[in-house]
Amino acid sequence: MxxxxxxxxxxxxxxxxxxxxxxxxxxxxxxxxxxxxxxxxxxxxxxxxxxxxxxxxxxxxxxxxxxxxxxxxxxxxxxxxxxxxxxxxxxxxxxxxxxxxxxxxxxxxxxxxxxxxxxxxxxxxxxxxxxxxLLLPPGSVQTGNGEMYKVYTPFRKAFLQRLTESDVSSLPAPRPRGEAVGFTAAAAFDYPLVEVGEGYPAGEEAALHRLRAFCREQVQDYATQRDFARHCRHQQSVTPIWAIGVISPRQSVNRPAR
Structure with missing residues (x-):
């Protein structure tokens, strides 16, 4: 085997x-x-x-x-x-x-x-x-001369074009591979112990709930409100889940598109 x-x-x-x-x-x-x-x-x-x-x-x-x-x-x-x-x-x-x-x-x-x-x-x-x-591999969005973009606006246009040409569909969770198995729960890390806090529930379902709330309540106002403290608090609530990959970039980009 x-x-x-x-x-x-x-x-x-x-x-x-x-x-x-x-x-x-x-x-x-x-x-x-x-x-x-x-x-x-x-x-x-x-x-x-x-x-x-x-x-x-x-x-x-x-x-x-x-x-x-x-x-x-x-x-x-x-x-x-x-x-x-x-x-x-x-x-x-x-x-x-x-x-x-x-x-x-x-x-x-x-x-x-x-x-x-x-x-x-x-x-x-x-x-x-x-x-x-990442939605696209690093270095895959280049100018016609094969160079990296130095100005954001043309980069954004090229990125969105590449994105429409790419498959960003989400993969399902794996199917069960037989009977459930036992496991030894991960021990606490040898690192300063702090409480995560109720505002940061763990797990994919909690992360998706937070993403839905962000897309429903915050995305439309992001361009005008991103520099204000109230908006930043909502933004921070989704940043930690992206940082450690609790949800994927493909799940994130597909959510607002629905």
Whole structure:
């Protein structure tokens, strides 16, 4: 039996997750998922404790949703990106993983980490990465001369044209792969503990509810009201869910279009 491993990062959802969907496309494969917390790296990147708490809250939701579909999500806490590479290589060997699936991150440290991991897995595990956290791949909107745009208005026009030519439909959550499985709930991160607050409920349904409210009440006035504190509070209520991928950009762009 082949074993597919999904590495979740800033895509904490089961609906419209390209890596997860691809890993589940083979009905005969065993599918596992992992999430690696890297508190030392987060400190270097100045992650807010509230964001770490929000990640943890949503991670528990994803664990339960995947377990109900027969997919175990293993949560590991290391220190930094270098340690996560070593742990993943050993995990793939222990679990006899044949293919790794993940959604790309574009920050420099994250790209370097992924390149080193793929190099370490060469000849052992096939790696499949996807552009999932953006509507269009980075660098794909260029001028007729193949250069990057330097003025916003023509960039916006070209972006919207590319968007109309692209498939931005949302993928469904994976089907159950057998009986539900048990799981060990993710332990609290080694990070300053704070309360997320009632204004930030975890889970995809809560995130979609917040997106619907934003589209219903705020989108039409965004251009004129975005600099005012009242509007910014509503805007902030959807920003955290995008930051960690509780809903996808495709879900977000499809919602106002309905």
């Amino acid at each position: 082949t074993t597919h491993l999904v590495w979740l990062r800033n895509d904490l959802r089961i609906t419209d997750n390209k890596a997860l969907s691809a890993a589940c496309s083979d009905p005969q494969a065993k599918v596992l998922a992992v999430f690696i917390a890297t508190p030392a790296q987060w400190r270097q990147h100045h992650m807010a404790p509230r964001q770490a708490a929000f990640i943890h809250a949503n991670l528990l939701q994803v664990q339960a949703a995947l377990a109900a579909r027969g997919i175990e999500l293993i949560c590991h806490q290391g220190d930094d990106f270098a340690g996560s590479i070593n742990w993943l290589v050993e995990f793939c060997q222990r679990q006899q993983v044949t293919a790794l699936f993940y959604n790309r991150q574009y920050e420099i440290n994250e790209r370097q980490r992924d390149a080193r991991l793929e190099q370490a897995l060469t000849g052992q595990v096939s790696c499949h990465s996807f552009d999932d956290s």
